[in-house]
Amino acid sequence: QVQFVESGGGLVKPGGSLRLSCAASGFTFSAYAMSWYRRAPGKERELVAVITSTDHSTSYADSVKGRFTISRDNAKNTVYLQMNSLEPEDTAMYYCNAVLPYGSEWVLGFGSWGQGTQVTVSS
Secondary structure (H helix, E strand, O other): OOEEEEEOOEEEOOOOOEEEEEEEEOOOHHHOEEEEEEEOOOOOOEEEEEEOOOOOOEEEOOOOOOOEEEEEEHHHOEEEEEEOOOOHHHOEEEEEEEEEEEOOEEEEOOOOOOOOEEEEEOO
């Protein structure tokens, strides 16, 4: 079955950096665009970053553009999120999933989620 295992979160001070990893299994990883989502307490889930399966082009939410970088390693079935210049507003649980193109948007590829990895940005 489809599985996602996120790791790399933690407590970091404003301005700091973290690198998240997500190991995926149960589907043909290289064939899917991959994404990172986050959910902060009391807020809706937000699509943070997407990387395509073909040319590895990337797109980002405005809130993280210029600070976060998504990448993937198809040989390891793993997607990464490098987060720099972290802000308290980045505090959230971070999840990865596959996504599918839908017009100019992306929609969730699979209904299953991993346990997520908690990122807390605080001084």
